[in-house]
Amino acid sequence: DTEVTQTPKHLVMGMTNKKSLKCEQHMGHRAMYWYKQKAKKPPELMFVYSYEKLSINESVPSRFSPECPNSSLLNLHLHALQPEDSALYLCASSQVDRADYEQYFGPGTRLTVT
């Protein structure tokens, strides 16, 4: 099983809403990642969790709040987003956070902020 699942597939939210994105993997991976991808652009790294601890936060605004409740699950809590935050949010996982280990990507959540 090399699957990373993400829910929901699509999300439309207003600027005052609070919502969460969910990512799950059952491959025993200890590194998990959130990326943001705008249309026709490459993914941009947002957060890295290694052994359930936040190891990288790429200067992401505080309206994005990650959470890693256990080694299989990664959440991204959203609050007071802006229209420019509309994008595809990708989750990925890797056995460990090292370049010689493959990252497996989920299908993404397409977020629209109105």
Added chain:
Amino acid sequence: AQTVTQSQPEMSVQEAETVTLSCTYDTSESDYYLFWYKQPPSRQMILVIRQEAYKQQNATENRFSVNFQKAAKSFSLKISDSQLGDAAMYFCAYRSGDTGNQFYFGTGTSLTVIP
């Protein structure tokens, strides 16, 4: 910071033909990895092929192969016997072996396969 350049925003290839996607990168590091990722429309990104910088031999995966020119800092992807399912956005990526955290992606090449 490392930079990855894909100079071909769009490419097209006839089915069953061969196409080469180009990628150049800039780094002063000696320990790094290079990747080609494929992202079909509305589908998830998957790893196509990976090359370790310390390996001289070019990586191959079935119909996909790379031409890794370390001195020229070039890492092109060759797709042989192109199939309709190869149509996708292809991203070249660099990752340091030292820090290990950050992917540096190119801007992508959109490949169309013509039946």
